[in-house]
Amino acid sequence: MIESIIFDLDGVLVFTDKFHYQAWKQMADSIGVYFDEEINNRLRGVSRMDSLEIILERYEGEPLSDERKLELAAEKNEIYRGLLSTMTPDDVSTNVRETLKALHERGYKLSLGSSSKNARYILERVDLLDAFDAISDGNNISRSKPDPEVFLKAAGFLGSDPRYCLVVEDAEAGIDAAISGGMHSAAIGDAVNCKKAEKELQKLSDLLDFCL
Numbered sequence: 001m002i003e004s005i006i007f008d009l010d011g012v013l014v015f016t017d018k019f020h021y022q023a024w025k026q027m028a029d030s031i032g033v034y035f036d037e038e039i040n041n042r043l044r045g046v047s048r049m050d051s052l053e054i055i056l057e058r059y060e061g062e063p064l065s066d067e068r069k070l071e072l073a074a075e076k077n078e079i080y081r082g083l084l085s086t087m088t089p090d091d092v093s094t095n096v097r098e099t100l101k102a103l104h105e106r107g108y109k110l111s112l113g114s115s116s117k118n119a120r121y122i123l124e125r126v127d128l129l130d131a132f133d134a135i136s137d138g139n140n141i142s143r144s145k146p147d148p149e150v151f152l153k154a155a156g157f158l159g160s161d162p163r164y165c166l167v168v169e170d171a172e173a174g175i176d177a178a179i180s181g182g183m184h185s186a187a188i189g190d191a192v193n194c195k196k197a198e199k200e201l202q203k204l205s206d207l208l209d210f211c212l
Contacts, residue, residue: 002184002211004160005103006136006151009114011044011170011189012204013096014126016084023080024055027072033059044171044190047115047144048073077118084118087125099205100131108211109133111154113167115144134158145173148181155183168207172196 010016021040028035035055043051052073056064064072103110110132112119117138123129134157136150143149155162167178170189175196178185186207187197201207 001164002108002166003164004109004111004155004158004166005207005211006111006113006154006165006167006178006183007132008167008169008171008174009112009116009119009122012168013128014087014091014122016087016122017044019080019083022083023076024051026079027076028055030075031059031061031072044173046173047138047141048077048117050144052076081118081121084122084125087122089127092126092128095203095205097128097131099207100128102205102208103211104131106211109158109160111136111158113151113154114138115141115150145171146176146180148177148183151177151181151183155181166211168201168204169197 007013020043021037024040024043025035033055039055042054046054049069052069100110111134112123112132114137119137120129120135134154136154136157140153141149151167152162155165162182166184166186167174168186168188169175169178170191172191172194175185175187175191175194179196185197186199186201187194188201188204191197192200199210
């Protein structure tokens with residue numbers, strides 16, 4: 001039985017991949033590191049610092065101190081937040097809004113489960129903050145997906161047993177995190193291709209077919 005549903009943010013509720021790409025690209029260019037969309041795809045569901053380490057795999061300059069890495073991550077985030085400031089409620093589809101509303105009306109507890117430290121800011125920009133009973137994000141975790149920490153904390157915030165939680169994810173790392181956390185899983189977007197989730201969604205409202 002499902003009593004709570006935990007949603008990833010990027011690629012599930014909103015689409016900010018283009019902003020991530022533009023911000024990481026600008027940061028990578030500043031230190032002469034090659035960066036393209038294929039590398040960017042490896043960063044999905046990964047924390048900011050872990051994403052930086054992936055990008056730095058191609059770095060050939062002098063070794064970077066931990067302080068310098070923090071500066072680069074902060075540089076990326078400043079660019080990214082500037083791009084996020086252009087988001088409005090129109091960046092959330094009617095399908096997403098109506099699905100969240102219907103799930104609440106059916107008695108499900110809803111939480112966000114995102115590795116992003118900007119998750120709350122994004123929800124504020126697109127007027128989705130009030131759609132959730134709890135938020136678990138990059139500010140309250142120390143381990144990125146596929147570690148289940150962000151989802152387990154979301155379940156804890158909701159007061160739910162992980163066995164009765166369903167995670168909705170668009171990345172394979174997120175599906176892996178849900179499985180390792182002992183939760184049910186539903187794949188949408190690219191995560192459908194990994195064929196690991198219990199349910200596959202073409203659109204978010206497909207949840208309503210089995211979350212009755």
